[in-house]
Amino acid sequence: MTTTEHDIWQALEDVMDPEIPRLSVVDLGVITGVRLDDNNVAHVTMTPTFSGCPALHVMSDDIRERVKMLSVADVVVHVSYEIPWNSNRISERGRGILHEMGFAPPPKHDGYIKLDVLSDVACPFCNSHNTTMQSPFGPTLCRSIHYCHSCQQAFEQFKPVA
Amino acid sequence: MNPAQQQAIQELLLKMADDALILGHRNSEWVGLGPTLEEDIAFASIAQDKLGHALALYTILHEHVGAADPDTVAFMRSEKLFKCCHLVEMPIGGYDFSLMRHFLFDTADALRYEMLATSMFEPLAQVARKIRGEIQYHTMHANIWIKQLGRGTEESKARMQSALNEAYPLALGIFEQSSFEQELIDAGFFAGEQALKERWLKTIQPVLDAAGLHLPDGSQPVFGGRMGYHTEYLQPLLDEMSEVFATDPTAEW
Known part of the structure; x- marks a missing residue:
């Protein structure tokens, strides 16, 4: 079965912010791009909430580990400021989860x-x-x-x- | 980018990153010593932000200007190769001095990133657009305390005024120009230290007025840092900061 970019987005919903463990990296709004290249390598682009955020490395390791479970040749996580994070990027569902917590x-x-x-x-x-x-x-x-x-x-x- | 522009951007990134790294280290020295728990956490948070800014800038140097990796640049350079200003090197002193330094430096830093958000050097513009949002919290914190203590008791007012007298000439040293100033301006990378200083003076004045504090007369800027001439306080800081890295550069934890 071939993996699609949609599958990668879905997998990313299982990766949680280590400091707020019910909030996924997708709902947090730190994922700014997902791409599968011609060699079936998954590229996930993420951007930090704060440039000094120590959870960034944990999140990027967790993303690599989770996406590797799909049938992809490899996973590369890119950290980029091209699309910077701001708090409006937290999804409606993410807001609900924050409130519940x-x-x-x-x-x-x-x-x-x-x-x-x-x-x-x-x-x-x-x-x-x-x-x-x-x-x-x-x-x-x-x-x-x-x-x-x-x-x-x-x-x-x-x-x-x- | 021509070689002169390359050197100009390198100087700019390096001095900004070094300021952030060294002031981040100084701010972290308040951990466990802050006058209240909230202030302890505030200085620790600001320190953490500064280290994040330094890392983002050293990363640009590494990826776009051909410098070594961020850890090597931060921990392995000799003192002479640092481009930080003297203001950030000074010991933390009392909380009055540290707050005043925080106010003077972060106001300049916020304005600098605001100007750089439209830089023609895109990697820096991207980082600046991110960092300016974070720094809003630093200036907000500084402004509240400068006003409260300036309008507080006789003692708090006197101490903040004397901290301003001490920190102001050092703060003027933030704006020491490099020999590549014109290249930066011509290339649209950065509008320059003089333009920044003018905006800074306009921005600190209303806060100082509200606090009832006065800029000291006839202050001469303390220059040298941008050229690699430093105070006696920098080398001991570098020794402490790089102690673990120097012991085992390959250590992981």
Whole structure:
């Protein structure tokens, strides 16, 4: 049976962000291209969420391992900034998963992040907007720390990035 | 690209990458020492971003300008071959100095990447379009603290003013020109250090005004870093940073 590019996309849905293990690399929006060349070699192009993201190598190894399970001659993972990641690239399903896992999904933006967008975040537990940002820097580069005054719960937001 | 343009882009990439690498290392020295947990994490995160920026720039040097691989360039060069400015080499000092350096440097860095987002050197333009989004969080963090501490107590205000007096001449050294400035401008790679400095002055002023802080009079820029002349603080930093790599360059973990 021959492998198609569609099969590769489907396989990539099994590869999770190691720091948010229910969110696939496809829903995270870091896959920017999939191509099968004439020698049946799979080329997957990915772009980092943050240029200093330490999970990049783990994701790229996991992608190679998963796509190798298909009938392809080889797998090459390219890291490219040609199509840069921004938080609007997270899919609707990805936003839903973030919310279910207790993260506030990033608000959609139009290329610039304003301070008021960061301070007006709905609590993922009780949906209250009576929240404040404690710090724009959280446990990973892509998360900020917030506090909900209604349910008195600290929570994290997946940061909007332009 | 002609040889002069090649050299011009090499100088530009190297000084930007070296600034990011060295300041990233300095920022990481706050890990475990930050005045509050949030600030500890903030400086650690900013450090991690800086190392990411350095890696992206060294990678361009490797893939497009024929330099050695990023680890070799970062860890194996002698001090003389580094092109960082003196501002990033200085020890972390007190939190006042580190915050002021963060504010002055990252404001310039944000503007630099904004300008480079339309560079005619496409690999750099691509990276710049990515990095400028990350740096928005750095300048936001810096601006909040400069304003809060500038408008805080008598002591916090005095300490921030004295940090500004110390850091400002060093920050002017960010804009030391290379001998290839005109090549960069003519090729449309980068509008140049002078243009950047003018934008920087316009951008820091309103924040300093809001903080009630004043630029010191008659400051002379501290130059030399871009030409390979460094402070006494760089070599010990390089020794520490490359200690593991120098012990076993093939080690993996």
